[in-house]
Amino acid sequence: MNAQPTTRRPRSDGVRSRRAILDASARLATVEGLNGLSIGGLADHIGMSKSGLYAHFKSKEELQLATIETAGEIFNAEVVAPGSAAPPGLPRLWALSEEFLAHLERGVFPGGCFFASVAAEVDTRPGPVRDRIFEVIGDWVGALTDAVAGAQAAGEIDPAEDAEQLAFEIDAMLLMSNAAYVMEPSAEALERGRRGIAKLIGPPPR
Amino acid sequence: MNAQPTTRRPRSDGVRSRRAILDASARLATVEGLNGLSIGGLADHIGMSKSGLYAHFKSKEELQLATIETAGEIFNAEVVAPGSAAPPGLPRLWALSEEFLAHLERGVFPGGCFFASVAAEVDTRPGPVRDRIFEVIGDWVGALTDAVAGAQAAGEIDPAEDAEQLAFEIDAMLLMSNAAYVMEPSAEALERGRRGIAKLIGPPPR
DNA sequence: GAACTATACGACCGATCGTGCTATCTTGTC
């Protein structure tokens, strides 16, 4: 439309602060919830004034949306990207599953899977926050479905199977592992998920 | 310690109010969350004054605990009891699953399964509220496990299977159906859960 | 109908919520 020939640039310390805020926000939201997380509490947690923090966002909803974006990037970097690095077919499908379980065990988010934690909170509150969360979850399910289809194309999974259905079932195991692991953080919860997935698609290739 | 020989009796209108409060609270908590549900909001919702409502409970935590108890009774009456009425073995296992899916479809709780909704909120907050929720969930998983064991005893499921593992897998399908149904209330979410369970234990007997 | 008390209400408390406004630093550019 037009030009802003001169400065609209953020400052270096500003972007550093913003990153720190959103990083803490994404992690804290899995414990306090997206709505339960208060501006003041978040500011205290990262040693900043409430108004100083708030100056980075126009509203709490914008903070929530930015938090979701950051959580999505973390999830992508910790789970989706390394999982997708595996060769297509069964290896990739198993890699995605194992990376998900591993990110639980690593405690990437203190309250378990960010999107599982947050979806339960906002699933009945229409608005852009809910919409964006559903989008990211849809992308994840899509990645699983694609991996299933890849395994079918490679002849490792019966092509007669409904790929979306199988992705649903695998995701069910992962989500259940997440819930069980948050309740009682032990290897058992993760192992049960693994065993469930193995029952669905066979043992991990090696 | 001492005797209160005479009147400590609640009044009839009191118990009616208390029931109405807890009934609304259990249902609203699946939308607003156990912490997100405010005393004032709940009072407005049932057309009562905040202080009048609050007089029934010593603290918000006690209201939450009573709410959980009420939700447990509802869940029991709507799902566990009718499911357990089916004959032991596969019929009962399938009945429990179908009753769970049916109570989602019936919209018994506007935010889906009460305990799934609320567990995600309190799973990282130690205290009596979390403890009680985990207990009820444990009872539910126990009922599923018992039903699996019953089906094994009847020779309908391979006795070599780990009953707890199979209960985990069935519960995973149900929880995933719940999550999907809350996101998009359509028969597809329920049907996917059914198909997943059928893959685990075979089609429902008739 | 009198006496008792569970119930319900309105007013109010201190704390905290999200959100602005303003002044003071800090950083990057010339």
Next chain:
DNA sequence: GACAAGATAGCACGATCGGTCGTATAGTTC
């Protein structure tokens, strides 16, 4: 080193939070 703009803190606001208190009402028992 001056200067503009970005970043942060201080302060205050209206609303709402969980919670308390005194009081009026209505159900129960005799």
